[in-house]
Amino acid sequence: MFKFTKLKYLNNLNKSLGSNNEVLKNISRSLKTTSTKHFTNDEIKTSKYTTFEEMTAIRRIEAQKSLLVQVNSENSHKELCSYCSQFGKLKSSFYYNLSEELNFILLEFDEISGCNEALRSSSFNEDNPAIPVISPFLWFKARDTNKPKSVNQNKEMPHLIHQTIKCLDENKLYDILSSAESIDDQILILHRLTQLNDLGLRIRYLAGHQLEMALNGMFPNIQACLFGSSVNGFGKLGCDLDLILRLNDNYKTISGSRLIYHTKMSRLNGRSQTQRQMEVIGDLMHIFLPAINNVRKILNARVPIIKYNHECLDLDIDFSMSNMTGFYMSELLYLYGEIDERVRPLVFCLRKWASLVGLTNSSTPGRWITNFSLTVMVLFFLQNIKKPILPSMSVLIKSATPNDIRVTEDNINCTFLRDLNKLSFKTENVESLHHLLLQFFEFYSTFNFQQNGISLIEGRPITKPDHSAIWITNPLEPLLNVSKNVSYEELEKLKMETRNAAWILESTIEKNKDPSSWGLMSLFQSKKRIVKPEMFFKSRLVDVTDLFKDDSIKDYDKISYKNTAIKSTVKQIQKTTQREISKFMKNI
The missing domain is CATH 3.30.70.330 (RRM (RNA recognition motif) domain)
Incomplete structure (x- = not known):
C-alpha cells in the first residue's frame, strides 16, 4: 500500500x-x-x-x-x-x-x-x-x-x-509529513498520527462506564451508548465524546417469575419527562461524581443535552437521552469505513484540508459545511467514481437480514446489513490515495449543486428537492437535508477551494527544493489562493456611516422628472431624510 x-x-x-x-x-x-x-x-x-x-x-x-x-x-x-x-x-x-x-x-x-x-x-x-x-x-x-x-x-x-490523548503538535506533524516519500505516504501518516488511538477509545468507554456504575443501583438496565466520531472510525485525537444514556433498555423477563417490581409512571409527556430526568441526573453528576466538572444543562434545545468536562480524561462530553438514530448513524459510517481501507485516510486528509481553508469550523455552528456533511460527500464521491469503491446504501438495505432490523422509538427505520462478511459488493478499483484525492477535488469543482443533490441511499446524484445551496440527504431520514445550514456563499467557496486544491495538487506532485511546500504541505500551508471568494462576494462588515453618505442622496438631483409635482415631492422627502439622518448620526 x-x-x-x-x-x-x-x-x-x-x-x-x-x-x-x-x-x-x-x-x-x-x-x-x-x-x-x-x-x-x-x-x-x-x-x-x-x-x-x-x-x-x-x-x-x-x-x-x-x-x-x-x-x-x-x-x-x-x-x-x-x-x-x-x-x-x-x-x-x-x-x-x-x-x-x-x-x-x-x-x-x-x-x-x-x-x-x-x-x-x-x-x-x-x-x-x-x-x-x-x-x-x-x-x-x-x-x-x-x-x-x-x-x-x-x-x-x-x-x-x-x-x-492529546493532538500532535502541528509543527511536528508538518515536519513528519514533509519527510515522506510520496503523497500516498503523507495521507497515511496523517491518518495514523491524528486518528483516535486505542487509549483514546478505552478512556471514552470508561467515561460511559462511570455513569453506568453510579446509576446502576436505581436503574439496573442502564446503558451508556457511545456514538459520533469517537466510535464511527473517523474520530481524531482529542475529539469530544457523545453518548446516549438509556435507562430502560434490555428488559429481561424471568420465566416463571410471579414477583414484579413496582414502578412509578410519570404524568409528564415524553419530552418534559426526559428534560426532568436529565436535570436530576445532571445534578447528581455535578454534586457527587468525581472528576466531573463544569456541568451545563441545555434542556430547551431541540435535543436536550448535558455538557461536562472530565478532568482525569481531559475530555469534553455531551450526553442526551434521545432516540438511537445517532447511534445507528455512527454504525453506518463505521461500516463504510470498514469496507475499504482507503476510506478513512482519505476522509482524515480532506477534513484537515477543509478546516485549514476555512470550509469547516468544528468549534462553532454556522452556515459552513460540517465534518459530518463533508464525510458524507467523500463517501458519495467513492460511490460515483468510474470503478466504485463503496456500494450505495440501498445495496446494504436490500442485503439486510431479519437480525438487522432496527427501528427507533420515533419509528425511524435504521435497517441495513450489519455483517459485511455477507456483502456481495466487491470493488475493482485499485487507485492510489493520491489519485483519489485529486479526483475528489475535480468531482466537486464541477458538480452541479444547482440541480443535483447528494444521496448515499441512491449512490448517485438525485434531483434537488428544494432551493437549498447544497442538498445532502440524511441516510436514515431521507426527507431531511443535513446541509440545510450551508449558505450560497459557502457553496461558492467550496467550488473555488476544490478548483484551487486540484490545481495545487497537480502542480506539486514531486518534491522540490523546499520539502515543506509539496504534496499535502502545499495544500495545508498554501497562503496564496488562486481564486478568492472575496472576488465575488463583498464583506458583510461595513461602516454604518457608509449607508448614509450625502453622495447617495445628491444622486436624486440627476434624475429628470416629466411631472413637476413628483419632482417637488421627491425633493421634500430628500430634505426630510437629510434632517433625520443628521439627527441619527449625532446619536451613534
Missing part, C-alpha cells in the same frame, strides 16, 4: 514523537515491512470484518475490566502492578499525563472479577469530607514506610504502553 525508502523519515519520526511512543514504534515497524506503492485486488481487505456491535461489546467489556489510577509518575507502574496483581491477573497497562502533576495509568484486568475485587478492596480518604462514591477513577497512595515492601516478584507484569 505504501512504502518508505529513506531512513531520514524514521529518524525524524523518532525525534518528533519520542522513542518510547508505542504508536510510533508500530508505525515505524509497519513502514519498514511494507513495500508496494499502489493498492491491488489482493491487498484490499478480505479478512473477517468486526461488526459495530461486536466492537462496541468488546470496548464495553474492556471498560468493565479497567481502572484509571492517578500516580506520582510512570515510575509507579511496577509497584502499582505488583499491588493490584493480588486481586487478579493484569492484562494491559497504559500511561499518559496531562501535566507534570497529573499522571495516570489505565490498568486492564484479565477478568471483570479482578477489577471488581480491586474496587471492593479500595478505601476512601479519611481526610476528605466529601461523600464516598465508588467509581473506576482512583489514586495510588504512597506506601507506608513503617510497613515492609511487598512485591509479587513471581507475577507477570504487563508492559507499560505510552500513548497520548
